[in-house]
Amino acid sequence: MKSPGIHARLLVTGFLVISLTAFTLGTIGVKMFHDFAQNRFAERFEFLARYLALNSELGILIDQRSMLNQLANNLLAEEDVARVLIFNNADETLAEASKLIPRPYATVEAPVRLKASSEESQAFLWVFPSPLTGEPLDIIGKVRIIYSTSQINRLLKTITVRYLWFTAGLAALCLVIFFFISRSLVFPLTRLAQTARKVGAGELQLRMMPGNIPETREVSLAFNAMLDSLERGRKAVEKANQEMARQNLLAEMGKFSMMIAHEIKNPLGIIKSSFDLLKKDPADPSNSILIGYIEEEIQRINSLIEDFLSFAKPAKPSFRVVDANGMLRDCIDRFCRMDTAGDIEFKGHIPEISCLSYLDPDLFRRAIDNILKNAVEACRGFGVIFVDAVCMEDTWRVDIADDGCGIQENMVSKIFNPFVTTRAKGTGLGLAYTAQVISAHSGTISVENRNPTGARFKIEIPREPKMIDLFDADGVKE
Ligand SMILES: Nc1ncnc2c1ncn2[C@@H]1O[C@H](COP(=O)(O)OP(=O)(O)OP(=O)(O)O)[C@@H](O)[C@H]1O
Ligand SMILES: [Mg+2]
Structure with missing residues (x-):
């Protein structure tokens, strides 16, 4: 019982x-x-x-x-x-x-x-x-x-009857008061148990309302502090695990890829010089088709290697104070002028006022370009890309969303890893590079699918230089 x-x-x-x-x-x-x-x-x-x-x-x-x-x-x-x-x-x-x-x-x-x-x-x-x-x-x-x-x-x-009624009324009143006092004492304990159960079941963001009674308020605050500290610990472990997995992958990848890169670079030189020779006899029509193929392939291998090298051995960021909003507008203008943009419409809101932030504009432009390029590819020549920027007191936030095909569900958690791609001609390095740049700026990047279709990338970076100074060129905390 x-x-x-x-x-x-x-x-x-x-x-x-x-x-x-x-x-x-x-x-x-x-x-x-x-x-x-x-x-x-x-x-x-x-x-x-x-x-x-x-x-x-x-x-x-x-x-x-x-x-x-x-x-x-x-x-x-x-x-x-x-x-x-x-x-x-x-x-x-x-x-x-x-x-x-x-x-x-x-x-x-x-x-x-x-x-x-x-x-x-x-x-x-x-x-x-x-x-x-x-x-x-x-x-x-x-x-x-x-x-x-x-x-x-x-x-x-x-008089006796009145006296008894009065006493009974007083007792009933005392009981009601006692009921509320006892409930107010027990309620925080019940809430504590419920919250602990829910947190245990995965609702990690839940916290206790402190209430007014000093003792139970103290218990609630202590409980919340414990949850906060557990949450911080969990996030730190999660981040450390992710970072470790990434480092392992990079280490493995680095060994092979440096070798492959050098191996490809040399033949490329030879193809390039042969190609120059072929070009000297443009009268032969079959030569010109061949030349077209070779040129295309060389271009592809070259950009693959460049991408890879810039990812495997990232350039040291050179931070300076720039207008982040202006830089973002430049990115979009440049993109609109490119053929790849096709019949894509750019919408959203980037504030006119400048948002001075401490960042490397060249690295950041490439990072944003990668996201825009993916969005354009996902739209397959027709669609809308929304770019919104918010300048907060100490943070600059950018949302880039598209109404393209969206990310395959099983890919969402992996797309920032290198060599993860669903495109026939993709290298899978674009977002890995972007994540690396954001991390070097001590910021965060996340992705989610939109309803009914499309994907949304959210970037947040601190505007203050002191935070960023703690990071070295690889985005690793010293
Ligand atoms: N906006 C998007 N909509 C749908 N899928 C996307 C989007 N952005 C990225 N992806 C998915 O993430 C994968 C990885 O993207 P990433 O940019 O890293 O590589 P990639 O585009 O395949 O190749 P590349 O190195 O040429 O950029 C893509 O292949 C695609 O499947
Ligand atoms: Mg890409």
């Missing part, structure tokens, strides 16, 4: 404590009030009895019954008094008065004594011997008051 959570435990405990306290205090309070009210009520009639006894002394002494009756009737006018009786020493009823009021009844009696100070009273002392001993007595009779307790009982009942 699932054991109850903190919230349930707190609630049950709170409920028990509050109910018990309310019940105990309520009972004690009601009991105390009952005793107090009843005592006060009884005291009133005891006082009336004493008062009647005092006034009855003379009536009993001289056996004046009409006077005693008058006194009894006077007292009967008092509220809650049901019956008044006055007796002499021999328990004989001297006066009586009664009225009909609701039950239950209670009785109070008071002795009628001779006043010790009064001389007239003392004179009567021997007239009232004790019925038991025959000795003279100072008690000459008694009065009895029978009164109704129905009113005080009703009042006590009403």
